[in-house]
Amino acid sequence: IASINEDTFTIVYKVVGDGTEALSHCRIQDELDLFGPAGHGFPIHEEKREVLLIGGGVGVPPLYEVAKRYRDLKAEVKVVLGFNDSDAVFYEEEFQRLGATVCIATMDGSLGCQGTVMDAIFEHSIDTSFVYACGPKPMLAAVEAKYQEGYISHEARMACGMGACMACVCKENKQDGHYRRICKDGPVFQLHEVIV
Helix, strand or coil, X not given: CCEECCCCEECCCCCCCHHHHHHCCCCCCCCCCCCCCCCECCXXXXXXXXXXXXXXXXXXXXXXXXXXXXXXXXXXXXXXXXECCHHHCCCHHHHHHCCCEEEEEEXXXXXXXXXXXXXXXXXXXXXXXXXXXXXXXXXXXXXXXXXCEEEEXXXXXXXXXXXXXXXXXEXXXXXXXXXXXXXXXXXXXXXXXXXX
């Protein structure tokens, strides 16, 4: 879910299987049965005057609503987005229209900084300490290695989406042998709450 309005919401998705393939053929006025939202989203801290949003690939859309909420609070929002190449870049202009500062990183260097989101953060000397991140596991691990405050959203294949099947568990960071369900306890966790 990329954006929430009074009586509508926007979903951004990538076609990767049968379900998203079927979704790509929907037309206006088609009806869908939905289950959700499941789990917990990103909490907003109204006292924060500056936040850094770090998104990688399909992890970009969930950060858009976070940016909207903080811009409504007049907070400074810095956004760093990472993609494989310039053809994969999306939502850059949407974040800019909110008044966010946006930096792009592409692995092949075809747009913005060449390398990862962490390379772009270094290149642009971004020193904001409170972060929100969503993207692939290597990116989330790099975020956790650098930052102490904020939230990450885990990506995982979820079978039931209700916490019953235990297919999407991740290990707690502080409790040996304890696990959390990404679909029900997450997908958003505080930094260092679970092992990436």
